[in-house]
Amino acid sequence: MTALIADVPLQVASLLILFARIGAVWMLLPMFGEDSVPGPVRLLMALGMSLALLGLLGPRVTPFAAQDSALVATILVELGIGLAIGSLIRIIMQAASMAGAIISMQIGFSSALLFDPAVGGQTPVLARLIALAATLVCFAAGLHHQWIAAIVRSYDCFPVGTVxxxxxxxxxAIATVGTATSLAVSLAxxxxxxxxxxxxxxxxxxxxxxALQIFFIAxxxxxxxGLALLGVTLGTILSTFSAAMSAWTAGGWTHG
Incomplete structure (x- = not known):
């Protein structure tokens, strides 16, 4: 019993190290990290995920948790890695919004705007619609499980204690931006x-x-x-985005 109590500080330190990376990624994940989700709820989900992975990843972080002098530095490095990984996911997810913006411009629908909390400003209606639909398709395809698996794999590519x-x-980041841009153009x-x-x-x-007023007719x-073409191709656009997101998740940031 005494040994178990003495081990508590080490386990708490290990959990903090895991939470720094996993929590940072979780705060930027699509749907989970949206501003519409209350901050305390996001924190609790990230903490729950960190607790769930403690048994699997605990042995990798325990040696660093025992180093009291370097604990703060380790947590800061892990926080930076988590923010970087989450930002890469955000970038690739923006491909759907970029494709929607291109589609809106091509069919003359770009003046229909609404507020998008994900970007903190106005965005075309079709861009917001396609982004939400793409996120729902990704969740329906189980890609959020791949995101969690990739977070676990990131500890192989970026071990704790390395900068x-x-x-x-x-x-x-440059390669991810290029991938997102090319994907958006191909979708549109x-x-x-x-x-x-x-x-x-x-x-x-x-x-x-x-002499004919072409604009009023055209x-x-x-x-x-344009909307008819969108109705015909929307399913293909979403399935293509889901497949591309799955392929990138399997071999994207974890192979940096």
């Missing part, structure tokens, strides 16, 4: 082609009938055709 190179993190590719063809046809119509037609 990752800033150059490696910068290269990983049908609408980019549609916008080019529609505007070429609009220019030809203006040449053939200069704008409603652009919206109608």
């Amino acid at each position: 990752p190179s800033p150059q490696d993190w910068a290269a990983l 590719a049908p609408f980019i082609v549609f916008g080019i063809l529609f505007n070429v046809a609009l220019g030809l119509s203006a040449r053939l009938a200069p 704008q409603p037609l652009n919206l109608l055709l």
